[in-house]
Amino acid sequence: MRVHKLCENDEIRDIVVDLLENVGLSAGVINKYPHEFSGGQRQRVGIARALLFNPELIVADEAVSALDVSIQMQILQLLQDLKERLSLSYLFISHDLAVVRYFCQRVAIMYLGKFVELGTVNQIFDEPLHPYTLTLRNASPIPDPSVKQAFAQLKGEVPSPISPPRGCHFHPRCAKAKDICSREYPKWIELGEGRGVACHLYS
Ligand code: SF4
Known part of the structure; x- marks a missing residue:
């Protein structure tokens, strides 16, 4: 607040x-050091800082x-509550698909730093294209x-993002790869209503 001159010094405490109260912490924690907070409380402090x-x-x-x-759920509920109260939007980045499915409305899937598919959460989970x-x-x-689940087997390792494979970056591991996949990176294809995919299967 001082660096960005957001308010007078005597207003900072209030x-x-x-x-802190907005994120479910009491004024009593104001003089604590970082190591005195639990992981969930630290996350709340981080959210409070972003709200500033x-x-x-x-x-x-x-x-x-x-x-x-158990703490994940509390933080997700806090984010949901803040979203509604303060009309916020989130760009929520996660590796946890269960959390994404619970929390997000629109989902972009990335592979080696590039978007490969975009859609609503139901489209991505119920009708994946890529x-x-x-x-x-x-x-x-x-x-x-x-539920009997057949876990997918994916061959190979994730290549280095600083030296990705030529063509579609996913082609060395893709069971549906065609000849063109190792030569050309697929163009982004708009499928309407905000849905898109980058894959030669749809070009
Ligand atoms: S472009 Fe080819 S290799 Fe890449 S995901 Fe589509 S089918 Fe697989």
Whole structure:
């Protein structure tokens, strides 16, 4: 607040107390050191810090991945509550597909730093188009013992992003690869209503 000259010095304490209360922390924690907070509380402090600038958009990069599952739910509910109260949007980055399915409305799937598919959360999970999306979806456990799941087998390792394979970066691991896949990177194809995919199967 001082660096960005957001307010007078004598206003800082009141603003910080408001921010802390907004994220479910009490004014009593204001003088604590970082190591005195739990993981979930630290995440709340991080969210409070992001709220300081009255943002319209918050980039939440692996916002809950380091937390215990029970705390994850509390933080997701806090983010949901703030979204509704403050009309926020999130760019929510996660490797946890169950969290993505629960929390997100639109999903972009990335492979080696590039978008390979974009759609609503239902389209991505119920009707995946890109072979990588399909593999990811099938590799994600369904928490229901009555569901028989065939886990996807994906050959090879993820290549280095600084030296990706020529053509489609996914082609050395793709069961549906065609000749063109090793030569040309697929163009992004708009499928309407915000849906898109980068794959030669659809060109
Ligand atoms: S472009 Fe080819 S290699 Fe890449 S995902 Fe599509 S089918 Fe597989």
